Amino acid sequence: MLMPQVPSLYDPAEDLLSEDGIALFVAEALETGDAAYIANARCVAARARHLLMTRNGPAEEVGMQTPGHEEGRA
Numbered sequence: 001m002l003m004p005q006v007p008s009l010y011d012p013a014e015d016l017l018s019e020d021g022i023a024l025f026v027a028e029a030l031e032t033g034d035a036a037y038i039a040n041a042r043c044v045a046a047r048a049r050h051l052l053m054t055r056n057g058p059a060e061e062v063g064m065q066t067p068g069h070e071e072g073r074a
Contacts, residue, residue: 013047022048 016022022045029041 011044011047013044013051016045016048017052019049019052022052 012025016025025048026038026041026045029038032038
């Protein structure tokens with residue numbers, strides 16, 4: 001008899017602690033070619049970036065660019 005699957009409370013976004021880690025996570029998902037997996041990885045990456053901003057302050061502190069503040073623009 002198969003046991004019903006219990007949803008996991010684990011959120012991988014909580015373990016992605018840097019922009020480099022997030023980029024690697026998404027890159028590895030892209031290598032699978034699985035559209036659903038890639039879409040899920042992008043959602044995880046968005047949550048991870050939000051967590052980085054709430055932990056570290058403004059976007060500039062975590063290597064992100066804010067609109068109007070891209071390199072080469074004043």
